[in-house]
Amino acid sequence: MRYRRLGQTDLEMSVLGFGASPLGNVFSVVDPAESTRAVHQAIDWGINFFDVSPYYGATLAEQRLGTALVGRRNEVILTTKCGRYGANDFDFSPRTIVDGVDASLARLKTDYIDLLQVHDVEFGNVELIVTETLPALQGLQQIGKARYIGITGYSLETLITIAKLAPIDSILSYCRYNLMVHDMDKTLTPLAKKKGIGLINASPLHMGILSPSEIPTWHPAPPEIQAAGRRADEICKSHGLRLTEVALRFSLAHPYAASTLVGMSNVKQLEENLRALEPSDDASVIEEIVTAIGSNLNYVWPSGRTDYVESSARTRSISSRLRSDCDHQP
Numbered sequence: 283m284r285y286r287r288l289g290q291t292d293l294e295m296s297v298l299g300f301g302a303s304p305l306g307n308v309f310s311v312v313d314p315a316e317s318t319r320a321v322h323q324a325i326d327w328g329i330n331f332f333d334v335s336p337y338y339g340a341t342l343a344e345q346r347l348g349t350a351l352v353g354r355r356n357e358v359i360l361t362t363k364c365g366r367y368g369a370n371d372f373d374f375s376p377r378t379i380v381d382g383v384d385a386s387l388a389r390l391k392t393d394y395i396d397l398l399q400v401h402d403v404e405f406g407n408v409e410l411i412v413t414e415t416l417p418a419l420q421g422l423q424q425i426g427k428a429r430y431i432g433i434t435g436y437s438l439e440t441l442i443t444i445a446k447l448a449p450i451d452s453i454l455s456y457c458r459y460n461l462m463v464h465d466m467d468k469t470l471t472p473l474a475k476k477k478g479i480g481l482i483n484a485s486p487l488h489m490g491i492l493s494p495s496e497i498p499t500w501h502p503a504p505p506e507i508q509a510a511g512r513r514a515d516e517i518c519k520s521h522g523l524r525l526t527e528v529a530l531r532f533s534l535a536h537p538y539a540a541s542t543l544v545g546m547s548n549v550k551q552l553e554e555n556l557r558a559l560e561p562s563d564d565a566s567v568i569e570e571i572v573t574a575i576g577s578n579l580n581y582v583w584p585s586g587r588t589d590y591v592e593s594s595a596r597t598r599s600i601s602s603r604l605r606s607d608c609d610h611q612p
Contacts, residue, residue: 290480295482298559300329301545307339309545362399372405403441405587431451436457438465445477461568462579471538513574528571
């Protein structure tokens with residue numbers, strides 16, 4: 283296993299991270315005993331980064347991960363999130379954040395979180411997140427319930443706006459750097475590097491599209507994007523390769539991201555994902571896949587509040603207003 287430091291923190295993360303959302307039956311019904319074996323085996327094989335959220339499976343993923351980590355908590359970097367609690371249930375107010383973190387700590391059977399993240403920030407009010415939510419997380423830092431704080435989301439513009447206005451340790455971006463989308467490196471990665479903010483890349487399989495498995499019915503990508511994923515699978519099979527391994531290896535090669543998170547819930551998936559750490563020359567296959575994806579490369583679906591969705595004018599206005607407020611502080 284290889285390890286990288288997350289930004290300016292002292293967290294040395296395994297480059298392959300254990301995404302625990304599947305433990306909440308998000309993709310399919312999971313055997314709790316098997317998922318516990320997967321967690322233990324992952325630690326034994328060097329994975330030390332585990333990421334979860336109360337949103338995944340309506341707190342079930344946190345419960346199962348907490349149970350699996352009993353006796354092994356000190357061997358891992360544990361991250362969870364706050365602010366999102368259901369498909370359409372968001373609350374970024376300080377009181378809900380503080381109470382929610384206490385509930386997460388109880389489910390995870392620990393008294394601190396290594397990295398506490400505001401979940402899917404594009405669904406919140408940016409001003410509220412900057413002026414109230416993140417200060418609440420800083421308060422949790424001061425009393426030892428969180429070592430570091432960060433933000434997560436799909437909208438690069440919203441992530442960038444917040445990162446410019448508030449002190450954070452990390453950014454988790456999903457579905458914006460993999461075989462189908464590369465645009466994270468156009469804007470977000472340069473900013474993170476400039477400010478010394480740690481970067482975590484998630485969903486290297488594009489939430490299941492870059493996999494031979496059945497794509498979840500809730501997936502937001504349109505049919506043509508899903509079809510492009512099936513073409514990528516056919517190309518890999520024609521070369522005797524597994525699409526998931528090629529796709530994961532591509533993301534793991536990112537030079538700045540401290541870790542790439544991939545969801546897993548059993549030992550078989552874990553073993554398959556670990557094989558992506560082995561060196562392999564996939565360059566010609568990747569070029570063939572990118573060519574086959576064609577005009578669908580870098581397709582981005584709408585996500586978040588309609589008044590914030592990829593609206594540069596809106597985010598510039600927020601930035602200007604917040605900076606003006608800061609300038610007038612005594």
